[in-house]
Amino acid sequence: MAKTTASPVRTGLVHLALISYTLIALFPVFLTVINSFKDRSSIFRDPLGLPTPSVFSLVGYETVLKQGDFTLYFQNSFIVTAVSIFFVLLFGAMAAFALSEYRFRGNTLMGLYLALGIMIPIRLGTVAILQGMVAAGLVNTLTALILVYTAQGLPLAVFILTEFMQTVSDDLKNAGRIDGLSEYSIFFRLVLPLIRPAMATVAVFTMIPIWNDLWFPLILAPSDGTKTITLGSQVFIGQFVTNWNAVLAALTLAIVPVLVLYLIFSRQLIRGITAGAVK
Amino acid sequence: MSTVEQASADRGNDKRPWRWHILVFLTPALLVYTAVMILPLIETLRLSLFNVKDGQSVFVGFDNFAVLFGDPRWAASFWNALKNNFIFFIIHMVVQNPIGVALAALLSVPKLRFGAFYRTALFLPTLLSFVIVGFIWKLILSPIWGVSPFLLDLVGLKSLFSPWLGKPGSALIAVSLISVWQYVGIPMMLIYAAMLNIPDEVLEAAECDGVTGWSQFWKIKLPLILPSIGIISILTFVGNFNAFDLVYTVQGALAGPDGATDILGTLLYRTFFGFQLQIGDKSMGATIATVMFLIILSGVCLYLFAIQRRMRRYQF
Numbered sequence: 001m002a003k004t005t006a007s008p009v010r011t012g013l014v015h016l017a018l019i020s021y022t023l024i025a026l027f028p029v030f031l032t033v034i035n036s037f038k039d040r041s042s043i044f045r046d047p048l049g050l051p052t053p054s055v056f057s058l059v060g061y062e063t064v065l066k067q068g069d070f071t072l073y074f075q076n077s078f079i080v081t082a083v084s085i086f087f088v089l090l091f092g093a094m095a096a097f098a099l100s101e102y103r104f105r106g107n108t109l110m111g112l113y114l115a116l117g118i119m120i121p122i123r124l125g126t127v128a129i130l131q132g133m134v135a136a137g138l139v140n141t142l143t144a145l146i147l148v149y150t151a152q153g154l155p156l157a158v159f160i161l162t163e164f165m166q167t168v169s170d171d172l173k174n175a176g177r178i179d180g181l182s183e184y185s186i187f188f189r190l191v192l193p194l195i196r197p198a199m200a201t202v203a204v205f206t207m208i209p210i211w212n213d214l215w216f217p218l219i220l221a222p223s224d225g226t227k228t229i230t231l232g233s234q235v236f237i238g239q240f241v242t243n244w245n246a247v248l249a250a251l252t253l254a255i256v257p258v259l260v261l262y263l264i265f266s267r268q269l270i271r272g273i274t275a276g277a278v279k
Numbered sequence: 280m281s282t283v284e285q286a287s288a289d290r291g292n293d294k295r296p297w298r299w300h301i302l303v304f305l306t307p308a309l310l311v312y313t314a315v316m317i318l319p320l321i322e323t324l325r326l327s328l329f330n331v332k333d334g335q336s337v338f339v340g341f342d343n344f345a346v347l348f349g350d351p352r353w354a355a356s357f358w359n360a361l362k363n364n365f366i367f368f369i370i371h372m373v374v375q376n377p378i379g380v381a382l383a384a385l386l387s388v389p390k391l392r393f394g395a396f397y398r399t400a401l402f403l404p405t406l407l408s409f410v411i412v413g414f415i416w417k418l419i420l421s422p423i424w425g426v427s428p429f430l431l432d433l434v435g436l437k438s439l440f441s442p443w444l445g446k447p448g449s450a451l452i453a454v455s456l457i458s459v460w461q462y463v464g465i466p467m468m469l470i471y472a473a474m475l476n477i478p479d480e481v482l483e484a485a486e487c488d489g490v491t492g493w494s495q496f497w498k499i500k501l502p503l504i505l506p507s508i509g510i511i512s513i514l515t516f517v518g519n520f521n522a523f524d525l526v527y528t529v530q531g532a533l534a535g536p537d538g539a540t541d542i543l544g545t546l547l548y549r550t551f552f553g554f555q556l557q558i559g560d561k562s563m564g565a566t567i568a569t570v571m572f573l574i575i576l577s578g579v580c581l582y583l584f585a586i587q588r589r590m591r592r593y594q595f
Contacts, residue, residue, distance in 0.1 A: 025403060043424075119513075125323050273472065
């Protein structure tokens with residue numbers, strides 16, 4: 001390799017630049033988390049100080065747990081996200097299998113039709129979606145959110161999974177056919193297990209916008225029983241805006257699950273983004 | 280690949296009259312997608328041509344658009360929102376993309392240590408919801424807390440501090456920069472991937488010709504990552520003209536101060552859903568959604584037909 005060897009000065013500058021931006025990226029989150037464990041006066045007196053035993057306080061968390069229904073919001077968010085991902089993956093993989101495996105009239109057209117939703121945001125149809133949900137009696141139900149998020153996630157899922165399905169060996173499927181497997185068994189028993197890595201990538205991509213969405217919970221399911229964690233913390237923080245302890249604690253509670261999931265899935269996610277962009 | 284196509288073509292040619300399983304595989308996805316996404320979208324476009332007169336829905340042609348663009352009650356806030364939305368987009372393009380490219384270039388330095396750590400840390404803000412990001416920055420920029428003046432004091436710039444989010448002149452820029460802070464991870468990752476994808480031979484050839492460092496970045500790498508910059512631009516465009524959550528969280532539905540941060544998303548929300556004394560208006564909501572649809576569609580078409588075709592030349 002005839003690479004020019006990087007001088008230590010240059011390497012140092014690269015690290016300096018990256019560390020500075022890392023600080024910019026992490027500092028606001030760090031600041032929120034440390035201050036959520038401090039008492040009110042030290043939040044203002046010394047915002048950058050760590051929560052030492054003398055200023056340690058959980059009063060914010062007590063308010064959040066007493067006043068807000070955060071367990072319910074978590075549960076709602078979890079149900080909506082998990083069920084939507086399940087349907088996106090199942091329906092998406094089935095459609096992707098049909099599109100990649102069989103030649104039929106309108107195949108390409110169908111693929112383009114499904115790809116339309118990658119670029120056109122579903123939000124633009126909100127007026128009629130709300131109308132439809134009112135007519136179907138689904139307003140203020142988690143079902144409404146699940147339906148919307150399934151529709152929202154499908155285009156990208158079909159697109160990514162179709163690409164992956166094409167790499168599954170044809171010989172394997174034909175061997176299955178010779179052994180008398182039905183098309184359904186070929187899909188569920190041969191193909192699905194093989195595309196599991198792609199499904200994981202799609203699941204992570206689908207999950208983030210659903211978990212973080214504020215628009216549809218606000219419009220379709222704003223009632224107390226159906227608030228998601230994103231809407232719940234938005235409303236809670238709006239009400240307690242002068243209670244800094246409570247606001248910081250609510251923010252920390254909203255960050256932690258994302259942080260934990262991210263630390264588990266970051267490898268998958270980053271590999272997914274970098275692999276997807278290569279195409 | 281040709282064997283695959285041949286095999287599936289063979290299967291397509293056999294004379295079974297109707298292959299039910301294709302229908303079974305396709306139906307669930309098509310049904311949900313069509314019923315919840317496509318039909319409402321079409322219905323919204325249709326509703327923009329109707330309005331309520333004497334309790335009856337009547338066809339009014341393009342009257343709603345004429346009202347939106349010209350009627351004094353609507354036009355001012357619409358053009359204001361459109362203008363703000365363009366500023367919002369331009370700030371993203373000139374701040375987010377260069378930072379993203381710079382970070383990607385730094386990350387793709389060969390044999391960089393802690394690369395995985397930097398990638399993970401830099402991408403974290405992108406995963407947080409707008410609600411979290413909005414409130415965190417609202418607290419940090421708040422003059423009550425005093426974190427920002429304190430930090431500016433450390434670098435001797437305390438006199439520069441002002442309640443940026445509360446001033447009409449700076450609020451939109453502040454909100455845009457918060458959004459940039461959150462989303463810079465996406466251009467960074469996509470361009471990082473594109474840079475990894477540049478063949479070593481190309482870079483080695485450049486080095487043999489004495490093209491290194493900065494000139495290598497400008498003359499070799501940048502042209503090769505242009506397609507990715509195109510993709511990022513269109514993603515940013517679609518995302519920005521569809522944005523709502525951050526402005527709603529930071530500045531409320533009225534997008535204050537004095538409409539300074541109002542963008543099409545918040546205008547749509549207020550119009551369609553109503554806010555405080557204003558009653559929700561379905562027809563005008565649909566009209567604004569249609570305008571947003573047309574803006575996004577023209578952006579996507581421009582990208583697909585003009586930009587992408589031109590960029591193909593740089594690809595291998």
